Amino acid sequence: MKEIVLTVKKTLNVPVECSEISPSSLAGKTLDQIRAMEVWEGNRRNSLEDIFNIKEEDGITSEDHALRIVGDASIIRKIGYRMTGGSITIEGNAGMYLGEEMSGGSITVSGNAGAWLGSKMKGGTIEVKGNAGDFIGSSYRGSRKGMKGGTIIVHGNAGTEIGCWMRNGTIRIKGSSGIFPGMHMSNGTIYIEKDCSGRAGAQITGGKVIIGGYVPSILPSFNVEEVRERVKVGEEKITGPFYVFTGDLNEEGNGKLFINMAKNPHLKWCEEYLEL
Amino acid sequence: MNELQLRNGTVFDPLNRISGERMDLAIRDGTIAEAVSSKAMVIDASGMIVMPGGVDIHSHIAGSKVNSGRILRPEDHEKDVEERTSITRAGVGYSIPSTFTTGYRYARMGYTSVVEPATPPLKTRHTHEELNQIPIIDKACFPLFGNNWFVMEYLKEGKLEECAAYIAWMLKATKGYAIKIVDPGGVEAWGWGRYLKRLDDEVPHFAITPREILRGLCKINKLLGMPHAIHVHTNNLGNPGNYLTTIETMDCVANLASSGKPIIHITHVQFTGLTGNSWLNVGSGAPEIADYVNKHDHVTVDPGQVIFGDTTTMTADGPFQFLLHKLSGNKWVNVDVEGETGAGIVPFRYRRSNYVNAVQWGIGLELMLLVKNPWKIYLTTDHPNGGPFTSYPKVVTWLMSKGARGRVLAKINKNARRRLDLPGIDREYTFEEVAIVTRAGTSKSLGLSQKGHLGIGADADVAVYNIDANSVDPSRDYEVVRKALAKAAYTIKNGKIVAKDGEVVATPIGTTYWVDPKVSNDLMQQTTTSLSAKFEDYYTVRMANYPVEESYLKSPTRIEVLAEV
Numbered sequence: 038m039k040e041i042v043l044t045v046k047k048t049l050n051v052p053v054e055c056s057e058i059s060p061s062s063l064a065g066k067t068l069d070q071i072r073a074m075e076v077w078e079g080n081r082r083n084s085l086e087d088i089f090n091i092k093e094e095d096g097i098t099s100e101d102h103a104l105r106i107v108g109d110a111s112i113i114r115k116i117g118y119r120m121t122g123g124s125i126t127i128e129g130n131a132g133m134y135l136g137e138e139m140s141g142g143s144i145t146v147s148g149n150a151g152a153w154l155g156s157k158m159k160g161g162t163i164e165v166k167g168n169a170g171d172f173i174g175s176s177y178r179g180s181r182k183g184m185k186g187g188t189i190i191v192h193g194n195a196g197t198e199i200g201c202w203m204r205n206g207t208i209r210i211k212g213s214s215g216i217f218p219g220m221h222m223s224n225g226t227i228y229i230e231k232d233c234s235g236r237a238g239a240q241i242t243g244g245k246v247i248i249g250g251y252v253p254s255i256l257p258s259f260n261v262e263e264v265r266e267r268v269k270v271g272e273e274k275i276t277g278p279f280y281v282f283t284g285d286l287n288e289e290g291n292g293k294l295f296i297n298m299a300k301n302p303h304l305k306w307c308e309e310y311l312e313l
Numbered sequence: 314m315n316e317l318q319l320r321n322g323t324v325f326d327p328l329n330r331i332s333g334e335r336m337d338l339a340i341r342d343g344t345i346a347e348a349v350s351s352k353a354m355v356i357d358a359s360g361m362i363v364m365p366g367g368v369d370i371h372s373h374i375a376g377s378k379v380n381s382g383r384i385l386r387p388e389d390h391e392k393d394v395e396e397r398t399s400i401t402r403a404g405v406g407y408s409i410p411s412t413f414t415t416g417y418r419y420a421r422m423g424y425t426s427v428v429e430p431a432t433p434p435l436k437t438r439h440t441h442e443e444l445n446q447i448p449i450i451d452k453a454c455f456p457l458f459g460n461n462w463f464v465m466e467y468l469k470e471g472k473l474e475e476c477a478a479y480i481a482w483m484l485k486a487t488k489g490y491a492i493k494i495v496d497p498g499g500v501e502a503w504g505w506g507r508y509l510k511r512l513d514d515e516v517p518h519f520a521i522t523p524r525e526i527l528r529g530l531c532k533i534n535k536l537l538g539m540p541h542a543i544h545v546h547t548n549n550l551g552n553p554g555n556y557l558t559t560i561e562t563m564d565c566v567a568n569l570a571s572s573g574k575p576i577i578h579i580t581h582v583q584f585t586g587l588t589g590n591s592w593l594n595v596g597s598g599a600p601e602i603a604d605y606v607n608k609h610d611h612v613t614v615d616p617g618q619v620i621f622g623d624t625t626t627m628t629a630d631g632p633f634q635f636l637l638h639k640l641s642g643n644k645w646v647n648v649d650v651e652g653e654t655g656a657g658i659v660p661f662r663y664r665r666s667n668y669v670n671a672v673q674w675g676i677g678l679e680l681m682l683l684v685k686n687p688w689k690i691y692l693t694t695d696h697p698n699g700g701p702f703t704s705y706p707k708v709v710t711w712l713m714s715k716g717a718r719g720r721v722l723a724k725i726n727k728n729a730r731r732r733l734d735l736p737g738i739d740r741e742y743t744f745e746e747v748a749i750v751t752r753a754g755t756s757k758s759l760g761l762s763q764k765g766h767l768g769i770g771a772d773a774d775v776a777v778y779n780i781d782a783n784s785v786d787p788s789r790d791y792e793v794v795r796k797a798l799a800k801a802a803y804t805i806k807n808g809k810i811v812a813k814d815g816e817v818v819a820t821p822i823g824t825t826y827w828v829d830p831k832v833s834n835d836l837m838q839q840t841t842t843s844l845s846a847k848f849e850d851y852y853t854v855r856m857a858n859y860p861v862e863e864s865y866l867k868s869p870t871r872i873e874v875l876a877e878v
């Protein structure tokens with residue numbers, strides 16, 4: 038199989054909307070057809086070759102289509118929109134809405150990714166080696182339909198409101214996150230390996246948010262339930278020990294917060310409620 | 314001179330008793346003419362149906378609540394985007410489209426006049442700002458009076474004539490068209506934490522009952538000589554068993570009727586036609602309501618037909634929206650408009666598999682099919698409460714084809730299917746009946762004598778649909794009908810082609826009708842003097858700053874009526 042390589046050929050000054058770039062939408066097209074595909078650069082309708090140098094390279098063993106983007110794509114939006122399979126490798130940064138509504142395949146970013154990474158995602162995997170923005174795996178503004186399946190892994194830090202309205206799937210942040218992780222989530226798992234700026238799990242009705250590092254405080258609408266030694270993230274068992282809180286009581290929710298005990302000595306006060 | 318001739322169309326013009334005749338239609342300078350010269354532009358309408366332009370009697374298209382709905386629902390915009398063309402502007406929104414898009418979408422379906430049926434008087438300036446922006450169609454709006462403090466005070470004190478003068482002043486101040494009543498007294502009572510469930514419950518602090526409000530406003534409507542009846546959204550909406558309230562509401566003004574003219578219009582009956590006493594056993598009260606409507610000439614109704622799918626509910630009935638928010642868990646907006654009314658907005662998804670939603674869907678259709686006289690019922694979806702107005706073609710196919718509704722029936726909740734009478738109803742609408750419920754009947758009800766028909770001198774608002782009435786059997790070929798109705802072959806507005814084959818080709822601005830009832834000078838003077846003091850006491854706005862100037866409307870048309878007082 039061949040790999041299609043897109044190299045960003047100019048400095049982009051205005052956002053580019055590339056909902057056409059995904060292995061599934063390029064499948065079956067000739068190189069010339071791909072070059073002529075339509076993208077929006079700001080308010081201008083351009084073709085793909087106005088933005089990229091496009092060529093094919095050999096050497097892919099996989100059955101699926103593969104796509105590689107080289108260069109700074111940090112203001113290119115909606116790469117991998119609704120992709121169903123294959124792979125995208127981005128050597129550089131990616132813009133907002135990467136992997137929006139994707140249902141299969143994999144995306145790897147060597148640099149950073151923008152906000153709404155994997156928003157409304159249904160399946161597949163996204164891995165970002167750098168940092169990612171706000172609203173990872175969340176719903177569109179106003180909608181109740183967040184991420185439904187798949188896995189998002191961010192090696193760096195993440196912004197605020199990750200997993201907003203999340204319905205299933207896994208988000209794993211190896212660094213720290215901003216405020217409101219798991220806002221409104223009903224199912225699924227969010228694992229923040231380091232610190233969280235606070236207000237974790239606001240208005241969650243189900244699912245779990247695991248914080249391996251420091252969190253300034255727990256929302257008052259959560260009950261402390263127990264102390265657990267380990268918690269499962271997929272197949273993996275993460276060792277704690279963890280305080281387990283349930284809530285959000287404002288929503289009569291049954292979501293769970295797992296907060297690392299050792300990193301949060303200021304939460305020791307809650308232990309007295311555990312005896313009851 | 315702007316002349317147009319439509320040749321050989323199959324014309325359905327119920328008000329002039331033309332039903333499916335092949336004939337030519339002449340248009341000169343925006344009105345229907347006897348004949349045109351040989352220079353007229355000719356449209357070949359052979360094999361097509363020609364009807365007057367559609368007239369929608371109840372569709373929430375403009376005003377502060379519509380706009381709040383837009384703000385509340387970015388996700389509704391995202392899923393429905395229209396790009397601009399050289400003629401039209403870009404727009405967004407599925408259940409609450411932006412102003413320009415609203416006009417385009419109506420024009421594409423062959424609709425040329427639409428009424429915004431609920432505007433809080435204080436916020437009507439906003440409503441007119443949006444109506445000004447909606448292109449092509451003619452418009453009007455109904456100010457809300459059912460929970461107005463002044464109205465309740467006047468009626469309680471028995472000052473019917475002063476109240477009539479006040480309403481005349483308000484209609485002029487708001488450039489409104491008719492008296493709209495939403496949950497009479499109920500929204501005010503809810504402001505004090507109470508629910509009015511019955512027509513004889515008292516509104517706290519006003520010591521007046523919904524029955525008294527309805528009867529009072531109905532008498533005033535007659536005193537003022539208003540072109541339209543009182544337009545009523547009943548009490549107790551959205552509660553099982555409320556079909557009795559609906560019948561009681563219709564009956565409470567029965568003895569005020571004279572001359573067989575309708576004096577009350579009950580709107581979106583689908584929400585107020587529920588039997589049963591809990592959500593588990595709700596059923597359709599449509600047969601009972603239809604029976605009442607069939608036996609009484611003082612009442613007209615519309616169904617507010619439910620369309621399965623996602624929509625945005627918005628009404629001045631704050632209590633009902635609170636209930637819906639509690640039932641659905643969805644986000645909501647609630648507003649209290651000082652001394653006048655309230656309002657609420659909740660996004661909602663009607664599901665086929667949901668028992669209650671499926672029953673609601675059935676109630677609307679049962680009502681449309683069981684009311685025998687099509688002049689007493691009008692097609693609405695209570696846009697966007699039951700579903701967006703763009704679903705009208707679909708609703709028409711359900712009315713015209715037992716097979717079309719059977720296809721949906723097969724997929725709805727099976728308990729609902731078992732409880733509904735709908736599967737056993739064989740009636741199928743004819744094109745003439747469709748023309749009545751979508752244009753002739755509504756324009757007659759609104760008293761717009763120049764609309765809804767194609768007689769000489771009528772406004773040249775014409776819809777041409779690509780349906781061959783001879784070969785197309787709507788009962789079987791309902792898909793053909795639906796597609797043709799969704800994209801009119803031609804929509805003509807005031808003699809100008811505005812849409813062709815479902816594409817907008819011109820965007821003139823339509824007029825906004827408003828009613829100016831003339832009451833005697835003495836009475837008006839006396840009332841405004843006392844009103845001015847009331848404004849000082851109750852409003853954050855001075856009386857002088859309250860009215861919307863006529864110059865504020867882009868293209869107003871004043872309809873003067875002579876009041877009896």
